[in-house]
Amino acid sequence: MLTWVIYDIVKDKPRTQVAKTCQRAGIMRVQYSVFLGDLNANEIDELGLKIKSLIDEETDRVYIFPMCKEDFSKVRLLGEAFDKKLVTNEIRELFL
Amino acid sequence: MPTLESDSVTITPSEVLEYLFCPRYIYFMNVLGISQQEAKRFKVVQGRQVHRQKQIRNRAYLRKKLGVVKREFEVYLSAPRYHLRGQVDEVLTLADGSLAPLDYKFAEWKNRLYAGYRMQLVLYGLLLRENYGKPVQRGFLVYTRSQNLVVPVDIATNDFEKAIDILAAILDISRTGFLPRRTPHKSRCVDCCYRNICV
Numbered sequence: 001m002l003t004w005v006i007y008d009i010v011k012d013k014p015r016t017q018v019a020k021t022c023q024r025a026g027i028m029r030v031q032y033s034v035f036l037g038d039l040n041a042n043e044i045d046e047l048g049l050k051i052k053s054l055i056d057e058e059t060d061r062v063y064i065f066p067m068c069k070e071d072f073s074k075v076r077l078l079g080e081a082f083d084k085k086l087v088t089n090e091i092r093e094l095f096l
Numbered sequence: 097m098p099t100l101e102s103d104s105v106t107i108t109p110s111e112v113l114e115y116l117f118c119p120r121y122i123y124f125m126n127v128l129g130i131s132q133q134e135a136k137r138f139k140v141v142q143g144r145q146v147h148r149q150k151q152i153r154n155r156a157y158l159r160k161k162l163g164v165v166k167r168e169f170e171v172y173l174s175a176p177r178y179h180l181r182g183q184v185d186e187v188l189t190l191a192d193g194s195l196a197p198l199d200y201k202f203a204e205w206k207n208r209l210y211a212g213y214r215m216q217l218v219l220y221g222l223l224l225r226e227n228y229g230k231p232v233q234r235g236f237l238v239y240t241r242s243q244n245l246v247v248p249v250d251i252a253t254n255d256f257e258k259a260i261d262i263l264a265a266i267l268d269i270s271r272t273g274f275l276p277r278r279t280p281h282k283s284r285c286v287d288c289c290y291r292n293i294c295v
Binding site: 041042045046049053054 | 137138139142287
């Protein structure tokens with residue numbers, strides 16, 4: 001399922017760790033504090049637990065939004081946006 | 097790794113959980129000897145930490161609401177008759193003299209009891225029945241990711257019979273090296289660690 005991970009983390013170190021965790025989970029950085037990619041239910045759960053262990057729950061904010069493909073197709077991109085095909089796995093499937 | 101002819105094959109309740117998820121787990125683990133590498137998974141590591149913490153905290157606390165009069169921790173038991181062995185998180189003695197296994201789950205309660213979790217409790221119950229010779233009519237699951245919610249589970253006599261049948265099926269795969277059918281639930285394959293080698 002397509003999942004957005006959006007965060008606002010006060011300290012530099014956990015912020016960098018969260019970004020690396022998201023990258024290792026195989027999702028793409030679409031803005032400085034916004035990641036998006038295709039994850040299954042267990043991967044979403046695991047990523048949530050990993051991020052929870054890194055952040056300070058008193059000061060930091062992290063949003064994990066799963067989103068169905070139908071809704072994603074309605075997303076409007078303005079300006080220097082990312083490549084939608086890359087995020088939805090559509091390109092990867094061509095090589096299979 | 098157990099040999100195919102070996103009579104010393106023993107099964108743990110966790111293996112039964114894996115068998116119920118997909119029978120091929122047993123084939124890959126016990127026959128081919130390919131490890132799941134589950135210790136590398138973050139959720140497994142976290143779950144083990146929670147278990148360790150539970151061992152230390154609240155040791156003297158008796159769950160009186162559930163009618164518990166005695167608690168034993170981390171009890172390792174075996175039942176050679178069924179080729180079964182395992183460690184019960186807590187053995188509870190209830191006021192009516194019966195015993196009940198209690199198992200901690202690093203999981204959230206999703207308003208339904210999974211067959212695998214239930215069967216694991218039945219197997220722990222079987223171990224208790226064999227070793228203590230006392231009746232086992234219920235068990236408890238603690239969902240540590242839902243504020244330690246305790247879910248009581250009734251265990252009937254025919255549950256034990258079902259468990260023994262499943263143990264026999266697992267033993268059969270381990271001994272004969274027979275490749276079982278994969279689970280009919282395709283959605284389980286998505287997150288399976290053996291998906292790359294399962295044909």
